[in-house]
Amino acid sequence: MDNSLALSRIKETITRNGELFDSLAQLYKIFADSSRVKILVALTQSEMCVSEISEFLSITQSAVSHQLRILKSSNLVKTRRDGKNIVYSLTDNHVRTIIDCGMEHVTE
Amino acid sequence: MDNSLALSRIKETITRNGELFDSLAQLYKIFADSSRVKILVALTQSEMCVSEISEFLSITQSAVSHQLRILKSSNLVKTRRDGKNIVYSLTDNHVRTIIDCGMEHVTE
DNA sequence: TGAACATATGAACAATTGCTCATATCTTGA
DNA sequence: TCAAGATATGAGCAATTGTTCATATGTTCA
Numbered sequence: 624m625d626n627s628l629a630l631s632r633i634k635e636t637i638t639r640n641g642e643l644f645d646s647l648a649q650l651y652k653i654f655a656d657s658s659r660v661k662i663l664v665a666l667t668q669s670e671m672c673v674s675e676i677s678e679f680l681s682i683t684q685s686a687v688s689h690q691l692r693i694l695k696s697s698n699l700v701k702t703r704r705d706g707k708n709i710v711y712s713l714t715d716n717h718v719r720t721i722i723d724c725g726m727e728h729v730t731e
Numbered sequence: 732m733d734n735s736l737a738l739s740r741i742k743e744t745i746t747r748n749g750e751l752f753d754s755l756a757q758l759y760k761i762f763a764d765s766s767r768v769k770i771l772v773a774l775t776q777s778e779m780c781v782s783e784i785s786e787f788l789s790i791t792q793s794a795v796s797h798q799l800r801i802l803k804s805s806n807l808v809k810t811r812r813d814g815k816n817i818v819y820s821l822t823d824n825h826v827r828t829i830i831d832c833g834m835e836h837v838t839e
Numbered sequence: 840t841g842a843a844c845a846t847a848t849g850a851a852c853a854a855t856t857g858c859t860c861a862t863a864t865c866t867t868g869a
Numbered sequence: 870t871c872a873a874g875a876t877a878t879g880a881g882c883a884a885t886t887g888t889t890c891a892t893a894t895g896t897t898c899a
Binding site for chain 1: 843845
C-alpha cells in the first residue's frame with residue numbers, strides 16, 4: 624500500500640497553511656496557563672473587576688493585571704470602566720466553546 | 732445591584748474544581764506549540780511514522796521524537812511498530828474536535 | 840486639591856520549554 | 870552476526886514565561 628500521494632497532499636496542506644496553525648498554537652498558548660484558564664472560566668459566569676478576580680484566585684493584583692493584559696490584547700476579553708474599577712468580560716462566546724471543548728476531554 | 736452572592740458562588744466553583752482547571756490548562760499546553768499542532772493536524776489525516784513527520788515539518792528527527800513523546804505520554808497519540816518504523820496515530824477523536832474548535836476562532 | 844483606592848506597568852528573577860548534538864536502542868536483511 | 874536504518878533519549882543551551890516588587894497612572898470623594 625503506497626500512501627506517498629496522500630502524504631504529499633498532507634504536507635502540502637500543512638505548509639500552505641503554516642501561519643494558520645501558528646495562530647492556532649498561539650491561541651492555545653493563552654489557555655495554557657492555570658491562572659488564565661480560571662480567570663476565563665470565572666468570566667463565563669459573570670463580568671468581574673480586577674480586585675475581585677485577584678481575591679478569589681489568591682494571586683497578586685499585579686499578577687492578575689498582567690494576565691488580563693494578555694487576554695485583552697488577544698481580544699478574548701474586553702473592559703469597561705465603572706468608577707474606580709475596570710470591569711472585565713468576555714468578548715464573545717468563543718472562549719466558552721473552547722473551554723467546554725477542552726473540558727470534554729479532561730472530564731472523560 | 733449586589734452581586735456578591737454570585738461572586739462567592741463562582742469563587743466556590745473555581746476553588747472546588749481547582750485541579751480540574753489545572754488539567755485543562757495542562758491539556759491546552761500540549762496544543763500550545765506550532766510543531767505539535769502541525770503534527771496533530773497531520774495525524775488527523777493519516778497515521779504516519781517519525782521520518783515522514785520529520786520530513787514535511789522540516790525539523791530534526793530528534794525534535795520530532797521529543798514532541799511525539801510528549802504527545803504519547805499525554806495519551807493523545809498511540810504507536811505501533813511496522814518493521815523499522817514506529818507508526819503514530821491519534822488515540823481518539825478528541826484531538827480532532829479540539830483542533831476544529833480552535834480553528835473556528837482563528838479563522839473567523 | 841489631596842488622600843485613598845483601583846489598576847497598569849516595568850524591571851528582575853526563577854522556572855519551564857523546545858531545540859540541537861551526541862549517542863543509545865532496536866529492527867531488518869545480507 | 871553485523872552493518873545500516875529508524876527511533877529514542879539525555880545533556881546543554883537559548884528563549885520564553887509567570888510571578889513579585891516597586892512604582893506610575895487614573896479616579897473618587899471629602
